Amino acid sequence: MRRLASTPQREAMLVAATSATLLTLCRIFQAPLAVVVVAGVICIALALQSPVGGLGAVVVTLPWFFEPLEVRNSSFPLSELLLVAAFAGAGATLIRRLVTRSAGRVEATTVLEQVRRSRALPLAAALAALGLLHLIWLNERTIFSSALREWRWTMAEPLLLVLLLTLVCRERWTAPFLAGCLVAATTLAALQGLTDLFQGTGVMAEGVRRVTGPYRHPNALALFLARGWALTAAWWWFEPRARRLLAVPVVTITLGLAATFSRGALAATAIVIIVLACVAAPKVRLLALAGACLAVIGLVVVAGARMFDTFGGGSASLRIDIWRSAIDMLRDHPWWGYGPDGFITSYAPRYIQPTAWGERFTSHAHNLLLDFWLRLGIIGAAFAALAVVWCCTAVLHVVRGSERVAKVSVIAVLGLLAALVHGMVDNAYFAHDLAMSAWLLVWLAIDQRGSDSKEGTVDLACPRRWRFWLHRLTPVR
Numbered sequence: 245m246r247r248l249a250s251t252p253q254r255e256a257m258l259v260a261a262t263s264a265t266l267l268t269l270c271r272i273f274q275a276p277l278a279v280v281v282v283a284g285v286i287c288i289a290l291a292l293q294s295p296v297g298g299l300g301a302v303v304v305t306l307p308w309f310f311e312p313l314e315v316r317n318s319s320f321p322l323s324e325l326l327l328v329a330a331f332a333g334a335g336a337t338l339i340r341r342l343v344t345r346s347a348g349r350v351e352a353t354t355v356l357e358q359v360r361r362s363r364a365l366p367l368a369a370a371l372a373a374l375g376l377l378h379l380i381w382l383n384e385r386t387i388f389s390s391a392l393r394e395w396r397w398t399m400a401e402p403l404l405l406v407l408l409l410t411l412v413c414r415e416r417w418t419a420p421f422l423a424g425c426l427v428a429a430t431t432l433a434a435l436q437g438l439t440d441l442f443q444g445t446g447v448m449a450e451g452v453r454r455v456t457g458p459y460r461h462p463n464a465l466a467l468f469l470a471r472g473w474a475l476t477a478a479w480w481w482f483e484p485r486a487r488r489l490l491a492v493p494v495v496t497i498t499l500g501l502a503a504t505f506s507r508g509a510l511a512a513t514a515i516v517i518i519v520l521a522c523v524a525a526p527k528v529r530l531l532a533l534a535g536a537c538l539a540v541i542g543l544v545v546v547a548g549a550r551m552f553d554t555f556g557g558g559s560a561s562l563r564i565d566i567w568r569s570a571i572d573m574l575r576d577h578p579w580w581g582y583g584p585d586g587f588i589t590s591y592a593p594r595y596i597q598p599t600a601w602g603e604r605f606t607s608h609a610h611n612l613l614l615d616f617w618l619r620l621g622i623i624g625a626a627f628a629a630l631a632v633v634w635c636c637t638a639v640l641h642v643v644r645g646s647e648r649v650a651k652v653s654v655i656a657v658l659g660l661l662a663a664l665v666h667g668m669v670d671n672a673y674f675a676h677d678l679a680m681s682a683w684l685l686v687w688l689a690i691d692q693r694g695s696d697s698k699e700g701t702v703d704l705a706c707p708r709r710w711r712f713w714l715h716r717l718t719p720v721r
Contacts, residue, residue: 295412296413309321476490563669570618574618659685
C-alpha cells in the first residue's frame with residue numbers, strides 16, 4: 245500500500261475507494277456469506293492501514309444506507325459495516341501506539357488532549373445520553389425495538405463517528421479529505437438520481453417526474469443533496485485553486501437537486517446563494533443573483549404546477565396539518581415527549597387531521613424544532629434551538645466578521661445552514677445519513693475552525709461598502 249501511495253492523502257483516498265467499492269460489489273452481486281466475511285476482513289485491514297481512509301469510506305456510502313447488503317435474510321447497511329471496520333482499524337492502531345513503551349505515554353497524553361479540546365464530542369455524547377434516557381423511559385414499551393434502532397442510527401453511531409474523527413484526524417489534510425468524501429457521496433447520489441430521468445423511473449407528482457436516486461422518495465434525496473450542494477458550492481466559491489476540480493460536482497449536484505423538484509431544497513439553496521453573494525464582489529454578486537433568478541424561472545417554466553400548487557391542497561397545506569397535530573401531541577406530553585421513533589405510533593391513531601389522512605404513515609413532524617421536541621422532550625427542543633441560534637450566528641460572522649477562519653469550517657457552516665433551512669419544512673436529522681452527515685459538518689465547523697497557516701484560512705472581513713453600511717446600523721455609544 246505504501247508503494248502505491250506516496251502521501252497519506254493518496255493512501256487514505258485509495259483505502260476509502262477500495263473499501264466502499266468492495267462492499268458495493270458484494271451488495272450488487274449478492275455475494276455469499278463467506279465472500280462478505282472476507283471482504284469485511286479486508287476492510288478492517290485497510291482501515292488499520294489508514295483509519296482516515298476507513299472513515300472516508302463510511303461517508304462515501306451514506307446515501308446507500310437504505311440499499312443494504314443482503315446475506316441470509318439479514319440486512320447490513322454498508323455505512324454501518326464500514327463504521328465497524330473503521331472502529332476496529334482505528335482502535336487497533338490506537339492500542340498499538342499506547343502499548344509501545346517509547347511512545348505510549350506521549351500517545352495517551354495526545355489522546356486526552358484531543359478529547360479535551362473537542363467541542364463536537366461533548367455535544368454528540370450529550371445527545372446520545374439524552375436519547376438513551378428517553379429510550380429507557382418510553383411512554384409506549386411496544387415501540388422499544390424501533391426506538392432502539394433509531395437511537396442507534398441517529399445518536400449512538402454518530403457519537404462513534406465523532407469519537408473516531410476526534411481521535412484519528414490529527415493532521416491538517418484530514419478535514420478537507422473528509423469534506424471531499426462528502427462531496428463525492430453527494431455527487432454519486434446525484435448521478436444515480438439523474439439516471440432516473442433517462443430510465444423513466446422516479447415519482448410522478450403534479451405533472452413532473454421527480455428523481456429518487458438511492459432513496460425511496462425524492463424529498464429524502466433532496467435532503468441529502470441540499471447540504472452536500474451547499475458544502476460543494478461554498479468550497480468552489482472560497483477556494484479558487486479547486487474550482488476546476490469542483491466544477492463537475494457542482495454542476496452534477498445542482499442538476500440532481502433541481503430534478504428532485506423539492507421546494508424546501510430550493511429555499512435552502514436560495515439562502516446559501518444569498519449568503520455567498522453577500523461576501524462577494526459587487527459584479528460577482530449580481531452574476532450570482534442573476535443566475536439564481538434564471539434557475540428559478542426555468543423551474544417555474546418546467547414545473548409551474550408544482551411550484552405554485554403549495555397551499556391549495558399541496559404540500560404546504562399538508563405540512564400545516566402535520567404541525568397542528570404535532571402541537572396537539574405536545575400538549576399531552578410537553579416535557580418528556582414520545583421518545584425516539586415515537587411520533588408515528590401516536591400520530592396516526594390519535595392526532596392526525598382528517599385532511600392529512602393521505603400522509604398517515606409519516607414518521608416525523610416535518611420541522612426540526614418539533615421533531616426534537618416530540619422525540620427528546622423539552623431538552624431536545626432546547627438543543628435544536630441552540631443549534632439554530634449558533635448556526636445563524638456563525639453565518640452572520642461569515643457575512644460581516646473580520647476574523648480568519650479555516651476554509652473547511654466556513655463551508656461546513658454553510659452546509660449546516662442548508663440542512664437547517666430545509667429542516668424547517670422537512671426531516672433534518674432523524675435518519676442515519678442525515679444524522680451522520682450533520683455531525684461530520686458540525687465537527688468540521690467547530691473543531692476545525694482554527695488554522696495555523698494563512699493558506700488554509702479565509703478572511704471573513706466584509707468589503708468596504710458592506711462594512712460601512714453595517715457600521716451605520718451600529719448604535720452610537
